[in-house]
Amino acid sequence: MGRTSEARVKILSAARSLIELRGYSALGVAEICKAAGVPKGSFYYFFDSKEALALAVIDEHWTGQRSTWERVLSADTGPLDRLRRLFEETEAGQLAGQESCGSVAGCLFGNLTLEMSNQTESVRARLQEIFEAQVEMVEAVVSEALERQEVTVTDTREAARSVVAQLEGQVLFAKLYNNTRRLGTLWTNCLALLGVRTAGEVTAGA
Amino acid sequence: MGRTSEARVKILSAARSLIELRGYSALGVAEICKAAGVPKGSFYYFFDSKEALALAVIDEHWTGQRSTWERVLSADTGPLDRLRRLFEETEAGQLAGQESCGSVAGCLFGNLTLEMSNQTESVRARLQEIFEAQVEMVEAVVSEALERQEVTVTDTREAARSVVAQLEGQVLFAKLYNNTRRLGTLWTNCLALLGVRTAGEVTAGA
Known part of the structure; x- marks a missing residue:
């Protein structure tokens, strides 16, 4: 296989799996190429460095996740209902990952934040952009819920940042216990963080 | 320097600093010994493996942190006020770390959960025990607040788990943005998660 875009896709896919399994720091380029089934020359044709590869893995993962978030958060239903579906999608995604590889992989962005943000400024900057984008997307829905007087945040x-922080914290627990049911509390906690007291109130409002 | 307990302390201290700086996976025993200023033979006199060292670093860190949590959470003041002080201590601790090494290090247990829990079962089990202990300590205070009718959790x-999850999520953001002020929202979010609406109500109750 030569320097085709297929080789690039294989490298990205192998790197993502290996990063989810073992983190970034412990990986070597040779190992990534072996897993991808491409010669080392191909790697350096597509990527200047392992750091450039990490950024490409992050970007590719975000492209997919952003599209899911956009679809869920722009659905034709009440704003709080859309947030609930976002948590359901998150739980389903982590469960699918666990079923395919045996372990809850957690959030790639959260994992790399804790592993890399103090080591590699380019990765820190990219992860900041992604989390800001997530917070913005959640904020738009929270603002809509506020206009409808379904939440009481000031x-x-x-508030959106706290919802995303809670998501990251509970995903951390899901990974630690290898149990996606930990994510079942996200909806209740989101309601509490947004100042909505009972599920009954919400269902009525959605 | 021989096989003294002083050498063990130096290895633990160097390993902790290096793990906080760069994570666990990327570290080698030789590098740890060099940073500690001890011969490699000393390392294997005290530790069977790098994994054994990781467990010792975790235990040592938890011994210190548990003692802080116990002191703060058993103070002679209202239960919610003790939780507030726990968040203040956390913020102060992260700020002190940032002042000494330039970067917010985050939570050693959260960092290692995301980096290692899917790779090393012994580390996963130890981290589970520590987070369970944290949740139990917070739960005791929440139960006390519930008896005093200061919170409305069921x-x-x-509820305690959600408070700890929020803490981990916000510490992740503090690390990502290298800014401990991110932790300033912990108290408000804790009140929301525990079903306490306004700070005024709490001050009155504490």
């Missing part, structure tokens, strides 16, 4: 940005 | 265990 600062929609901070 | 499941104190789940």
